[in-house]
Structures are given as C-alpha cells and as structure tokens.
Amino acid sequence: AQRVTQPEKLLSVFKGAPVELKCNYSYSGSPELFWYVQYSRQRLQLLLRHISRESIKGFTADLNKGETSFHLKKPFAQEEDSAMYYCALSYQGAQKLVFGQGTRLTINP
C-alpha cells in the first residue's frame, strides 16, 4: 500500500537557520510527490511538486528514489514560514493524494 511518513510532528528552528522537513514514502512505481502548506486560518495550498523542480518561497525538494524520500529544505528560515506542512503522494495519474500526518513548523525570532 502507498504510504507517506513525516517523522516529525513538530519542528522548531530559529529565524535565519536552515530548515529541513523530512518525508519518506513507500510506493513501488513512479509516484508524484507534493508539498502542501497550511498557514494559520488559511486553506491548504500547494507549495511545490517534484515534477516542476521549482523553488517556491525559497523552498526546494528533491525526489530521491533510492532513499524513497522527498525532503523539503530552505537555507534561511523566516518567521512567515511558520505553518503546517504536508507531504503527499499521488500515483498512476490518479486524482487522489495520500498525505503524511504533517509537520508543524515554528520559526522562532
């Protein structure tokens, strides 16, 4: 079965420090991986997807098929990055996402 694991429920770093949110997945085929973010009192929104290989708001994520990981990274955290982050997987072109449990990121001033 497809599964997404985010090992950290909570992550706290200081402003200006690097941040890495971990995501591991299990799927034998070629998945599509996403990171979604939910800021306080806002709706869930797409942050980035591995296919586009973009950097959004300074965040990047690389799909490592050997380690089945899709970690989210940012070299210098900002206070506005505080939010709930979800890693998600879709497969076979299906319009269904399998979500991890989420990581609440807090950036301390």
Add this chain to the structure above:
Amino acid sequence: KAGVTQTPRYLIKTRGQQVTLSCSPISGHRSVSWYQQTPGQGLQFLFEYFSETQRNKGNFPGRFSGRQFSNSRSEMNVSTLELGDSALYLCASNAERGNSYEQYFGPGTRLTVT
C-alpha cells in the same frame, strides 16, 4: 478566477442523521476530490469525480457517497451519522497539468456530530 467554495462552512448534526455537503470547483475544472481530515487519521481521500462519474474511491464505508452535476459542482452525503464522522471535510478542485493534476483546496466544512 473564483476559488473553491464549500457550503456550509459549519454544521452540527445528531447521531443517526444524514448530511449533505456541497462544493463548487474552480470554473473550467472537471474533476473534484473529497477528503476527510481528523486529528487522529489526518487527511484521507474519500472519492473523486470527473464529468459526473466517480473515478476513484477511498476506503470509506458505503455511508459516504457523492455525486457530481453537469456544471461540475459536487456534493457528498453521509448517512446514519456516527460520532467518528466529526471532521473537516475538504473539497479539492483538480486542474489538469499534462499527465497530472494540481489540486486546489476549498476552506472545508467542519461537521460536528453529537
């Protein structure tokens, strides 16, 4: 373009009742997905509709059903409500991107079952 809208935003029901939730996707999007979000189970896929047909289904009991209309608006229905159905129900409007999709989420309907 207007975003995804869901109505109602909040709902309180009693065990045994049934409920219908509505979702209006972004104009031009033909696919709608539904998710249930709870503190214990997180975000779980319910079903997905494309052009009025259910195309994908998650692992939920038959009490959970849905439909989609010709204007792409979608409804989901939960019959014989249980306390465990209390959750935030999210609708996502799916935009075609080549061989894949991007999902745009609505604000959700918070259902409380007492």
